[in-house]
Amino acid sequence: DTGVSQNPRHKITKRGQNVTFRCDPISEHNRLYWYRQTLGQGPEFLTYFQNEAQLEKSRLLSDRFSAERPKGSFSTLEIQRTEQGDSAMYLCASSFRQASNYGYTFGSGTRLTVV
Amino acid sequence: EDKVVQSPLSLVVHEGDTVTLNCSYEVTNFRSLLWYKQEKKAPTFLFMLTSSGIEKKSGRLSSILDKKELSSILNITATQTGDSAIYLCAVGYNNNDMRFGAGTRLTVKP
Numbered sequence: 001d002t003g004v005s006q007n008p009r010h011k012i013t014k015r016g017q018n019v020t021f022r023c024d025p026i027s028e029h030n031r032l033y034w035y036r037q038t039l040g041q042g043p044e045f046l047t048y049f050q051n052e053a054q055l056e057k058s059r060l061l062s063d064r065f066s067a068e069r070p071k072g073s074f075s076t077l078e079i080q081r082t083e084q085g086d087s088a089m090y091l092c093a094s095s096f097r098q099a100s101n102y103g104y105t106f107g108s109g110t111r112l113t114v115v
Numbered sequence: 116e117d118k119v120v121q122s123p124l125s126l127v128v129h130e131g132d133t134v135t136l137n138c139s140y141e142v143t144n145f146r147s148l149l150w151y152k153q154e155k156k157a158p159t160f161l162f163m164l165t166s167s168g169i170e171k172k173s174g175r176l177s178s179i180l181d182k183k184e185l186s187s188i189l190n191i192t193a194t195q196t197g198d199s200a201i202y203l204c205a206v207g208y209n210n211n212d213m214r215f216g217a218g219t220r221l222t223v224k225p
Contacts (some may be wrong), residue, residue, distance in 0.1 A: 004157075035215075040202050042119075043158070044214030091157065103149050104213075106157040 004107035006092050010092045012113045013082055021110045025112065032075050033104065035091040041114055043091055050077060056069030083112045117142040119206050121216035129224050132194050136219045138204030146207040148180055148187050153218070161189070161202075163211040170182040194223045 005024040012098070013019050025032045030051050036041035048056045051072035061067075064082075069075040079086055089111050093104035122137045138148065147165045151158035164180035164187060171178050175194075178211070180187045191198055201218040217223045 040217065042205075042217050044215070045213065103147075103160050103163050105160070106151075108156040115210075 004092055004105050006090075006107035006110050009115075010074055010111045012115060015084060015114055017041065017062055018078065018080045019082055019112060021090055021092075021108055021112075022074060022076050023092030024074045025043070025092070026105055027073075029094035029096050029105070030072070031095045031097070032057055032069055033093045034075070034077050035054050035093065035097075037089045037091055038087075046077075068077075081110075082112075084114045086114055087114045117208065118212055119204055119214050121202075121204050121219050123219060125220040125222070126219065127169070127224065128194055128224045130195055131204050132223075133190065134194060134221060135193045136189040136191075136202050136204075136221070137204075138188065138189070138216055139184075140204075140206045140214075141182050142208035142212075142214065143180040143183060145182070145185075146209075148219050149205045149207070149213075150178055150187075151203040151205065153203055154199075158203055191221075194221075196223050196225055199223045 007022045008038045009021055029097045034046040036046055037043045045058050045060050049065050049069040052069050067077045089109045091109045092107040095104050119140045123138040133209045147163055149163045150161040152161055162178045168182050175192045182186045199222050201220050204216040205213050
């Protein structure tokens with residue numbers, strides 16, 4: 001499978017717990033993006049990497065959220081001390097060059113439910 | 116404030132109908148407009164538009180950009196139940212920013 005892969009597909013966690021999601025982009029894509037999507041809304045930008053460098057972070061990304069891409073390949077998104085408002089679909093996308101010129105390829109997402 | 120607005124938010128039609136979905140935007144340094152189809156999970160790419168007035172077509176779907184009106188339309192002719200999905204419009208702007216609209220939820224009834 002040469003698409004964008006995300007794990008896990010679903011995660012149910014208790015409020016206050018930490019969770020970590022993984023994204024494996026298309027191998028030749030050097031740009032990786034994290035988005036959050038809630039019901040009835042389009043994806044909202046969270047953060048973006050070019051290779052291993054995190055170049056941009058949204059104001060939506062509070063200090064409970066941290067993302068890494070240590071070797072410029074896969075990325076992880078960690079949410080600490082989860083809150084019910086964190087319940088959403090977390091989408092990862094990758095692109096070869098500027099997404100605004102070439103578009104994204106999205107993964108299937110990780111659906112997080114905080115109970 | 117940069118924004119992307121899609122209309123209608125939801126639409127219910129019957130098989131065989133033709134639908135037109137709208138996307139309007141206000142962004143700085145526009146680069147491109149993209150349409151995606153989202154069924155149960157990941158959005159899948161439909162079209163990328165950068166030039167005004169040039170129609171892109173794929174089967175029963177077509178789309179066109181109007182930079183003067185800061186908008187785009189997505190047309191689907193002879194709709195089928197498999198067209199039921201959320202259609203997302205995204206606008207690329209500035210260096211690498213991309214903003215999505217809230218989407219149009221299309222339901223095609225048999």
